[in-house]
Amino acid sequence: MKHWRRALFTFAAGLLAAATSDARPICTVVADAATGQLLVQQGDCATRVTPASTFKVAISLMGFDAGVLKDMHTPTLDFHAGYPDWGGAPWREPTDPARWMKLSIFWYSQQVTQALGQARFQQYTTAFGYGNEDATSPTGELNGVMGAWVNASLRISPLEQVAFMRKIANRTLPVSAHAFDMTERITLIDTQPDGWIVHGKTGTGSPGRKYDASHAYGWFVGWAAKGPRKVAFAYLIQDDERQTPNAGLRARDTFLATLPALAEPGRPQ
Incomplete structure (x- = not known):
């Protein structure tokens, strides 16, 4: 047990050390998915x-779950003029x-949430117990189904992120088995550090409603x-100056590089 705790301490310390000098680690949380033990x-x-x-x-x-999405490759939607395209040319291709999920294409998210409608979108967010559960964002361009999750009304802590991920890992959310199956498939990370099969998603945002790259949050x-x-x-960092690649990608790479410490000899049996 002592060896296991030492390995976990080394793991957490490695995350702090691996972050760049211009990115401040805010939080690292790892929990046993079955028991919830931190x-x-x-x-x-x-x-x-x-x-x-x-x-x-x-x-x-x-x-x-709602049938808006069918499988990994259905529906394929075309980009249209006026859609958000800050991701560059890859975002302007059929998706x-x-x-x-792989390219984190914002306009596709909007098409899904608009198909759900505001009422059902809010119902799911509440049923999931997701953060503050506020999917309204009544003011601004990215209100409600258009982007409540991006620098807007919807907020979540790292501990709440872990609680939500446990619900996915344990399949305790009120959605279909198909929804779990497909979500697992499209969130699979290509990198498998030391044999760990990882499902995850990056995120890059900032405080306030207007994106500020010099103070960006990076999630994995x-x-x-x-x-x-x-x-x-859940791993969260914040930049102290504008950097590339974005904070979410750097958070992912830092976390994956240190994940194998979880598999150190001496873990509980």
Whole structure:
């Protein structure tokens, strides 16, 4: 047991050390997905911030459960003039659910949530117990189904992210088995550090309603399995100056690089 705790401490310390000098680690949380036992908790893990693109995991569950999304490649939707395209040329290509999640294409999220409608969108958000459950954003361009999850009314803490990821890992949310199956498939991360099968999503946002790249938040949240062990995690950083790649991608890479410490010898049997 002592060896296991030491490995977990090394894991958390590695996350702090791996973050760039211009990115401040806000929180690292790792929990046993089955029991909820917190294995690592470092930093401010209770303050709510924008979920940004990590909310695509929730939108995926909603879309597949409601039948708006069918499978990994259906529906394929075309880009139209006027859609958000800050992601550049890749965002202007036809997009299916797998491509949407991989490239984090915002306009596809909007098409799914608009198809759900505001009432059903709010019902799902409440049923999921997602953060502050406020999917309204009554003012501004990104209100309600148009983007309540991006620097707007919807807020979630790292601890709440882990609680939500545990519900996915344990399949306790009020959605269909198909919704769980498809969401697992499109959130699978190509990198498998030391044999860990990782499902996760990045997110990049900032305080306030207008995106501020010089103070960007970077999320990486999800769940991971290796043999009988399964953990849920959330990692959140904040930049002190504008950087590339974006904060979410850097949070993901930092977390994945240190995840194998969870598999150190001496873990509980």
